[in-house]
Amino acid sequence: MIARARRLGVSDWKHKRAAILRRDGYRCVWCRRYGRNRPAVVVHHIKHVDEYPELAYEDSNLVSLCQGCHNKAHPEKVAAVYRGRYRR
Numbered sequence: 277m278i279a280r281a282r283r284l285g286v287s288d289w290k291h292k293r294a295a296i297l298r299r300d301g302y303r304c305v306w307c308r309r310y311g312r313n314r315p316a317v318v319v320h321h322i323k324h325v326d327e328y329p330e331l332a333y334e335d336s337n338l339v340s341l342c343q344g345c346h347n348k349a350h351p352e353k354v355a356a357v358y359r360g361r362y363r364r
Contacts (some may be wrong), residue, residue, distance in 0.1 A: 292333055293319045300340035307342055320349055328356035 296319045307314040320341045323331050331337040341349065 288333070292338070295339050296338045296348065299335070303340065304345055305339045306345040314342040314344070317343055318346040320346055346357035 297316055300316060302316055304312070304314045304316045319343045320339050321328075321332065322337050322339060325332045328337070338343075
């Protein structure tokens with residue numbers, strides 16, 4: 277699976293992202309747990325791709341989140357953006 281994950285390109289990710297957003301009803305899964313209904317704009321890897329590349333395209337490792345919840349999942353990136361050290 278690692279070799280397959282490395283072969284998949286941007287187009288493959290766009291299709292996977294769209295499928296996950298559709299699966300989750302285009303709503304933030306974390307917000308839904310607390311009775312909020314916010315649109316999802318990010319597909320988040322539950323287990324980080326750097327540590328688990330074999331799970332990069334596994335549906336069970338992907339979840340739709342709003343930007344706020346994604347920022348909570350990655351506070352290090354949010355802080356770096358404000359310091360000008362992180363570029364998407």
